[in-house]
Amino acid sequence: MFMSGAAGLARILAQDQPQTALWEPEEMRAMWQHQLRAPMEADLSTTRSSRSSALRNAPEAVAFDQKSFSELLLHANPPLALLKLTKDFAKQTLKEADDPQLKEIAAALYYVSYAAGMTRCGTRLGGMSEHDLRGGFEWALARIWIDEKSKALIAEARGLLK
């Protein structure tokens, strides 16, 4: 089938190793942009938390059915149910994904949704401590691949911490 050199064969054989990265570090920005423009339904339908069904069917959420994560997170008055569901999806991905880069994307989504809940709905989406939340926000603000609008939201939420 092929007569490839050692370098090419080694690259293929390396796919057998779980630690071989799937994406380039430089692709994180593209992944994050993809996450923001992804239709929420594609990801949120995979959430299996005990409240996911109720959150998905909440009347306020239905109008956002076909929208993207970006439209939800940057909305002036986002439905709380969908923010909670987004946070649950991010948490589930953080817990279950094997790929470290996907985990980072999930962590960013987690903190941006948390920030949107605090700044737009005046509500914390979960029971994270001030200390942990501050650490998470700082982590997200230091990611060069997260867009400026999302960072502004996080910075605003950080300002609400004591």
Next chain:
Amino acid sequence: MNRETQTFPELPQLSGEFPGTVWMDVTDRKKVVNRYWGALRVYLNGLLSRFPEYRTEADDLLQDFIKDRILHPGWLEKADPNKGRFRDLLKSSLKNFVTGELRKREATKRGGKMPTIPIEELEQEIPGPEPVSDSFDMAWLQMLLSETLKKMKEGCAVSDTTHIWRIFDARVLRPALDGVEPPAYEDLVTNFGLKSPAQATNALATGKRMFARHLRAVIAQYENGDKAVRAEIESLRLFLDKLLPDETKKRQNQPG
């Protein structure tokens, strides 16, 4: 005609000569020898490179080796997995066989008396493990990966997941085999209609897992047990590592 012999290249006279056996692993190994005949031929060419007068007899020698060793009842059954890898067994057996054959032919040339070349010298003259052995291992690895990818592609077609194959092919195989740049993340998600990073990552990770599963299954046709299969993969990895310049080694664990 025995189905196993149909793919055996250039050995029509051996058709139907695979002895029946109830040992599935032995039968599988015969299939492997059948499939990897090309690697043995490459290795034999290397062994004979220092003996131009015998180069034209490579096919005869290989056929004799298959007939007298591989197909000889009990030979494969005696192969002890605890004493080393099957690939190394084939290699050392072929080398020993050729050494013996050349010795006999030299003796025959001289009227069945003393060979003109002392035995020890002849053995020494057959090149050592490098680089002839490398050519065998490289040919073996190429055939192994070729078989693995063929099975993966077929598996994807059967399970209606051809998109997994196409993504793996575009992102991993074409760059590795053709030296082209892998498609950027954005292009990949556009070309394959991947809706989110989770979907894109899952597709590529599934391809990787399928490759790993098929690779192990193909190796398991000639190495018995998980430990031996892992050892064979590690051995092939080390073999390639040895051939690569340092700069290239650094890039091997980078994204596919």
